[in-house]
Amino acid sequence: MTERLTSDQILALATDSSSAKAGAALATSRKWSGLGANEAAAWGECQGSGKLPYQAGIDLREAAFKCTCPSRKFPCKHGLGLYLLLASDPGLFAGGDSPSWVTEWLTSRAERTERKQQREVAPDPEAQGKRAAAREAKVASGLDELELWMRDLVRMGIASLPGKEYGFWDAPAARLVDAQAPGLARILRELGGITATGAGWQDRFLERLGLLTLLIEGYRRSTELPEAVRADLRTVIGFIEPQEELLSQSGVMDEWLVVGRCVEVEDRLRVQRSWLLGKQSGRTALVLYFSAGTEPLDTSLPTGAALRGELVFYPSAQPQRALIKSREPAATFHPAGISLDQAHAEYRQALSRCPWIGRYPMLIAGSIPRPLGGDFRLLDEEGRELPLHAWPQSLWKLVVVSGGRPLAVFGEWDGCGLRPMTAWSERGAIILESAI
Amino acid sequence: MKLWQDLANSALFGTERRPWQATSGSAPVEMLLQGIAIESPADLLLRAAGLLSVYRRAGELPARSTNAAPSLCPAESLPRSGPRVAEHLAAMLNGRYPELISIALETMVESGQRLPEELLPGFLELTERKRSLRAPLSAVAGAHGKWLAAQNPEWDWMNVEDALPDNLRSLWETGSMSQRLGLLQQLRKSDPAGAIELIVSTWDQEKAEPRAQLLGTLRTGLSMADEPFLEERLDDRSISVRRAAADLLANLATSRLSLRMQARLLPLLRLESKGLLRPTEVLEVMLPEGADAAMQRDGIRPQAGGEAGAKASLVAQMLELVPPSRWSREFSRSPQELLAAAAASDWKEWLRTAWVKATARHGDREWARALVQALGEQATLVLQLLPEQERDGFLCEAMDNINDGLLIVQFSRFSGAWSPRLTRALLKRMRKAKDNDQKDLCRLALAALPSLDPEAAADISPDWPPEMSGLAAGLQFKHNLVHDIRNRC
Numbered sequence: 066m067t068e069r070l071t072s073d074q075i076l077a078l079a080t081d082s083s084s085a086k087a088g089a090a091l092a093t094s095r096k097w098s099g100l101g102a103n104e105a106a107a108w109g110e111c112q113g114s115g116k117l118p119y120q121a122g123i124d125l126r127e128a129a130f131k132c133t134c135p136s137r138k139f140p141c142k143h144g145l146g147l148y149l150l151l152a153s154d155p156g157l158f159a160g161g162d163s164p165s166w167v168t169e170w171l172t173s174r175a176e177r178t179e180r181k182q183q184r185e186v187a188p189d190p191e192a193q194g195k196r197a198a199a200r201e202a203k204v205a206s207g208l209d210e211l212e213l214w215m216r217d218l219v220r221m222g223i224a225s226l227p228g229k230e231y232g233f234w235d236a237p238a239a240r241l242v243d244a245q246a247p248g249l250a251r252i253l254r255e256l257g258g259i260t261a262t263g264a265g266w267q268d269r270f271l272e273r274l275g276l277l278t279l280l281i282e283g284y285r286r287s288t289e290l291p292e293a294v295r296a297d298l299r300t301v302i303g304f305i306e307p308q309e310e311l312l313s314q315s316g317v318m319d320e321w322l323v324v325g326r327c328v329e330v331e332d333r334l335r336v337q338r339s340w341l342l343g344k345q346s347g348r349t350a351l352v353l354y355f356s357a358g359t360e361p362l363d364t365s366l367p368t369g370a371a372l373r374g375e376l377v378f379y380p381s382a383q384p385q386r387a388l389i390k391s392r393e394p395a396a397t398f399h400p401a402g403i404s405l406d407q408a409h410a411e412y413r414q415a416l417s418r419c420p421w422i423g424r425y426p427m428l429i430a431g432s433i434p435r436p437l438g439g440d441f442r443l444l445d446e447e448g449r450e451l452p453l454h455a456w457p458q459s460l461w462k463l464v465v466v467s468g469g470r471p472l473a474v475f476g477e478w479d480g481c482g483l484r485p486m487t488a489w490s491e492r493g494a495i496i497l498e499s500a501i
Numbered sequence: 502m503k504l505w506q507d508l509a510n511s512a513l514f515g516t517e518r519r520p521w522q523a524t525s526g527s528a529p530v531e532m533l534l535q536g537i538a539i540e541s542p543a544d545l546l547l548r549a550a551g552l553l554s555v556y557r558r559a560g561e562l563p564a565r566s567t568n569a570a571p572s573l574c575p576a577e578s579l580p581r582s583g584p585r586v587a588e589h590l591a592a593m594l595n596g597r598y599p600e601l602i603s604i605a606l607e608t609m610v611e612s613g614q615r616l617p618e619e620l621l622p623g624f625l626e627l628t629e630r631k632r633s634l635r636a637p638l639s640a641v642a643g644a645h646g647k648w649l650a651a652q653n654p655e656w657d658w659m660n661v662e663d664a665l666p667d668n669l670r671s672l673w674e675t676g677s678m679s680q681r682l683g684l685l686q687q688l689r690k691s692d693p694a695g696a697i698e699l700i701v702s703t704w705d706q707e708k709a710e711p712r713a714q715l716l717g718t719l720r721t722g723l724s725m726a727d728e729p730f731l732e733e734r735l736d737d738r739s740i741s742v743r744r745a746a747a748d749l750l751a752n753l754a755t756s757r758l759s760l761r762m763q764a765r766l767l768p769l770l771r772l773e774s775k776g777l778l779r780p781t782e783v784l785e786v787m788l789p790e791g792a793d794a795a796m797q798r799d800g801i802r803p804q805a806g807g808e809a810g811a812k813a814s815l816v817a818q819m820l821e822l823v824p825p826s827r828w829s830r831e832f833s834r835s836p837q838e839l840l841a842a843a844a845a846s847d848w849k850e851w852l853r854t855a856w857v858k859a860t861a862r863h864g865d866r867e868w869a870r871a872l873v874q875a876l877g878e879q880a881t882l883v884l885q886l887l888p889e890q891e892r893d894g895f896l897c898e899a900m901d902n903i904n905d906g907l908l909i910v911q912f913s914r915f916s917g918a919w920s921p922r923l924t925r926a927l928l929k930r931m932r933k934a935k936d937n938d939q940k941d942l943c944r945l946a947l948a949a950l951p952s953l954d955p956e957a958a959a960d961i962s963p964d965w966p967p968e969m970s971g972l973a974a975g976l977q978f979k980h981n982l983v984h985d986i987r988n989r990c
Contacts, residue, residue: 072588076595089597093974095961153588154981216543222515268505271512272557275550282548405563413559420555435571436652444571449563461622465649468574468618480558495619 069125070367073496075148077326078128078364084138084145091146094157100150102158107151108167109158111143121147122167124174126394127365131170139361200245204302207244208281211237211253215274223270227260248303251331252277276421296380297419306379312390316377319343320395321350323366324428324475325486327498333357339366340426340475340486341376341387342400349426350376350387368487369494371395383419385426399489402430402473405449412478424477424484431471434463434485443474443483454482459497463488466495504530505553508546516542521549530556574648579615579641585990587617589982594623598978600951602627606637608986615643625649625656635659673699678711685718693722697730709739716745723749728756735798747800751822752862758799762819763827765789765796769816772832772842782834784842784852788812813851820855825868836871844875857882878903885917897926905938912945917952924954931972932965943972955980 070078079085091111094100098118100109106125110118113134121132121143130144140148151158163171214237218226234257241250252273259270283290284298300306321341328337337354354363374392378384403411408427415422431446434453441453441460453460453476463485466472476485488495504524511521520542523534530553537548582590586609593602609616616624621642628634639659642650650659669688673681688696700715707715716734719727727749734746735758750758769787774780792803792815801818804811828839843852853876860868860883869886878899884892900908908930919927931942946953950972958980961973984990 072591076591086596089592089595092592092597093977095970095974095977149592153585153592215547216541219512219546220516220541220543222513222518224513224515267509267513271509271550272554274512274547275552275554277551278547279551279555282551409561409563416555416559420558433571437568442566442568444566445563448566450566450568451563458622458626461625461649461653462619464652465574465618465621465645468645468648469571470573480561 070128070148070152070370072149072152074367074369075145075152077496078140078362078367079145080138080140080359080362084140084142087142088140088145088149091142092149092153093146094150094154096146097150097157099164100147100158101161101163102151102155103160103163106163106167106171107147107158108163109147109150111146113143119143120166122163122170123148123151124171127392128367128370129174129365137359140364200304203244204246204284207241207246207249208284210240210244211249211277212281215277219274223267226270227266229257229260231257233257246302248301249277249280250303252301279420291382293380293382294419297382297421300379300381300386301421308388311377311379311388314377316375316387316390317343317346317348317350318373318375319346319348320371320373320398321376322371322398322400323368324349324400324494325426325477326366326368326496327486328362335362337362338424339363340477341366342428342475343376344371344398349385349428350378351385351426352387352389368496369397371397381419383415383422385422397494399493400428400473400475402428402432402475404447405429405432405443405445405451406447408478424479426475427478427483428473428475429483430473432474433469433471434460434467434474434488435469436460436464443485446471452482453485454479455484455498459485462495463497466490502557504534505557508549508553511546512550516546521546523549572648572652575644577615577644579613579643580989581617581643582609582614583985583990585985586614586982587620589978589985590616590620591623594620594627598950598975601979601982602631603634603637604951604979605982605986606634606641608983610637610640612987612989614641614986614989616641616646618643618645618649621646621649625653625659629655669699670702674703678714682714682718685715686721689718689721693719693724694726696722697727701730709742712737712739713741713745716742716749719749720752723752725753725755728753732757735800743798744800751800754824754827754863759823761795761799762823766816766819766823767831770828770831772834775845781845782838782842783845784839786813786816786846786848786852789815791815813848816848817851817855820852821858821862823859824863825856825859825865826863829868836868837875840871840875853879860886878907889920893920893923893926896923900926900930905934905942908934909938909941909945912942912949919949919952919954921954921956924957925960927953928957928960928969931969936968939966939968943969946972947975950975950979953979955983 076085076089079088096111097109098112101107102125104125106122108120108122110120112118119132119134121130121134121141123130123144128148130140132141132143134141134143136142162168234254238250238253241247241253256270256273259266259273262269280298280301283294284302287295287298290298296306321343323339324342325340326337328335330336335356337356339352339354341350341352342348343350352366356362371394372389372392373395375390376387377390379386379388408429412425412427415425429443429445433444435442435444441464442450443453444450453463463472463474466488467490473489474483474485475487476483485497487497508521511519523537524531525535533552534549537545537552539545590605593599593605606616616638624634624638625646628638635658639646642659647660650656669684672684676684685696685699688699696718704712716731719731731746731750735743735750737743737746747758750756751762753759769789771785771787773783773785775783788809789812791812792801796815797803801815804814825836828834829836832839834842840853840856843849843856846852853872856868857872857876857880860872864886866886869880869883870891872880872883873887873895884895887895912927927946931939931946934942953976955976958973958976961977965973
């Protein structure tokens with residue numbers, strides 16, 4: 066069955082707060098005619114400034130939107146308004162079969178998905194091999210240069226780094242971009258930021274230098290390392306695995322619950338991270354989505370929604386990132402979780418397989434969030450606790466939803482604190498931070 | 502961790518000045534460090550950092566909590582609002598018709614339900630800007646709200662609002678201006694004399710601006726007990742303080758200031774019979790020479806120029822302050838009779854305007870009725886003093902008779918709740934308004950949405966002009982909101 070979203074979930078799909086506002090303003094029966102909904106879709110016509118009303122439709126199974134308006138935002142305000150109206154006043158929507166324009170759209174979506182899955186790649190192996198070799202060479206010389214630069218830093222001492230100009234970090238980062246190692250370029254720019262993070266910055270800074278050294282060392286010895294570790298090295302450096310190839314492999318079938326979602330801006334790119342948890346496999350999967358400028362974000366994975374389908378994991382010693390190969394709607398469920406100690410034991414094992422893990426997903430069972438002298442902590446049933454890091458508004462929401470009683474909490478561990486994204490009370494999933 | 506500390510220090514000062522060396526211990530990690538191939542001191546340090554950072558990360562364990570067990574939120578006595586209401590509330594918090602929030606909260610209070618707890622942080626944050634929402638929020642916050650507020654000093658007002666703080670005096674002396682004003686307002690309700698005492702205790706150290714603000718709080722619980730203090734303030738250095746004091750004193754019909762005004766006006770007003778065959782009474786106005794120092798002390802603003810209009814303005818200024826019933830008594834005439842006599846005067850406009858203001862100031866219902874009858878829509882300022890039935894009857898009739906422009910002017914002046922009858926009449930009248938006027942009216946009506954009766958949403962129909970669609974949407978939202986709260990949807 067299809068789970069419809071609540072208005073919190075719907076508003077979280079907006080690309081920015083202005084379209085959330087505009088969408089909310091359109092969530093009124095006065096603006097709409099021909100409203101209808103069934104298990105698969107909802108639709109309606111919205112009178113805009115033009116002569117003809119805009120036709121807006123929602124594929125409820127995957128929260129996909131369609132609208133005839135010219136807006137480049139996606140979902141547009143009409144789609145959001147329509148869904149909000151459905152959430153607040155379902156009685157306005159007539160049931161039954163969808164009109165032809167909705168049906169056609171749903172069909173073409175299904176066909177597109179199929180085509181995407183069937184698309185065969187017919188590469189020219191020779192040319193590909195040449196290109197790959199050229200890139201390997203570039204990356205290798207980029208790494209050599211990076212190593213020299215880092216050695217200079219620690220030889221002269223890093224004490225003088227805070228306050229260095231932007232160019233100090235940007236120049237070597239730009240050289241890494243030229244060396245086709247965009248992942249490392251990003252890490253380098255972050256390094257500059259770390260010098261401005263106050264007390265203890267030198268520890269965080271040195272940690273990054275150490276991990277970069279491990280990476281350089283590892284990459285040079287690639288041939289001695291297992292395939293999966295090589296894949297991890299390549300991922301950190303910024304090699305991109307072709308999705309078509311991955312999708313041709315078989316994946317993990319399960320019922321997947323979206324346990325958390327967040328959007329962050331990196332280099333003018335918006336990066337959406339959706340965490341999925343498999344019901345039977347117990348595996349967590351990270352589905353990334355990138356969008357540049359006003360390009361739409363993927364809206365098909367709202368927190369609390371579930372799908373039955375096949376996920377293909379990117380090759381890694383600690384497989385985390387995945388692609389959705391096939392999906393159909395499934396009923397949401399209440400995830401269980403583990404203790405803080407168990408989660409940290411898992412984290413240690415993950416680190417031993419891949420030391421470059423940035424954020425690690427943790428689903429903590431029976432845990433109580435609490436404010437403590439300006440900070441927030443999460444306390445588990447075994448009496449262990451760790452710091453929570455997020456916007457105060459999200460943390461207070463977590464605290465009050467708990468009311469001092471244990472909850473299942475999902476979040477990302479970054480080595481210093483847990484960033485909570487979702488909590489489960491007897492009322493179901495509660496989104497703690499919106500994507501806007 | 503000493504190993505890491507040494508490494509970080511070496512990195513900080515540079516391997517040139519402070520090279521790092523592996524310790525000679527036999528712990529597994531030390532053995533690993535000792536095994537690093539050395540190319541240069543810098544290289545050694547970087548490799549050691551790589552090894553130790555993974556070691557550190559993996560070794561991080563969640564601490565055993567040494568803090569007291571978290572407090573438990575007590576059980577709720579009120580039921581949670583329904584899911585539809587939760588949707589509406591979240592939408593309002595997200596900027597949809599935020600002006601209806603206070604009505605939503607009040608309706609929830611009436612029907613005895615509490616705010617869904619996950620919305621509390623958002624609403625608590627909102628009241629940092631909108632203090633007027635604090636009282637209704639407090640009433641619907643439930644046990645979760647009180648429990649949550651107790652854990653955040655910014656929100657703890659929810660648990661102390663009703664009781665005066667024990668450290669009243671020190672809060673008064675050291676608190677911020679808004680804290681002090683809040684304290685006074687609260688104190689004025691229970692102990693008005695105590696509030697004056699507080700003000701007096703620090704009066705001489707206050708600056709002019711806060712002095713005027715502090716006086717403003719005396720509007721609550723104003724009585725003759727405040728009069729001596731306020732009378733003294735008429736000699737304050739600051740004009741804003743003098744004005745504030747004069748304004749308050751004028752609200753007290755037996756204050757010395759009010760009596761002085763009455764005494765000044767008495768020789769200036771005279772009721773005379775004119776005409777031989779059918780004598781009519783005329784209220785004659787003698788114009789004063791000017792505003793002397795004593796008048797100015799009482800807050801009368803001297804007018805530039807010596808012409809009649811300027812002098813008449815002085816009469817009007819004084820008349821605005823005195824209870825209108827004073828004149829009914831003085832001349833033994835009903836308000837209607839006095840208004841008729843004023844209508845025959847050369848200064849009728851001045852007299853009427855001043856009486857409308859005086860009536861509004863002193864809340865005189867008898868005069869309000871007479872003014873509305875005599876002046877019609879010019880007296881909207883005092884309409885609210887009339888009983889609802891009477892007020893609505895007048896407004897409905899007026900609405901049909903006046904033109905669009907005047908309706909817009911009147912509308913923008915009207916404040917207070919619109920009864921169902923009045924709301925319906927307005928919507929009906931709006932549909933007949935001309936294009937541009939209709940737009941203006943819709944804008945005003947939408948701004949007055951909190952005051953409009955939501956039941957009027959039943960009148961919404963597809964043949965309403967498109968200009969009114971925004972208003973219709975607002976009205977529908979308000980209707981759904983109130984309806985869903987009452988029916989616990």
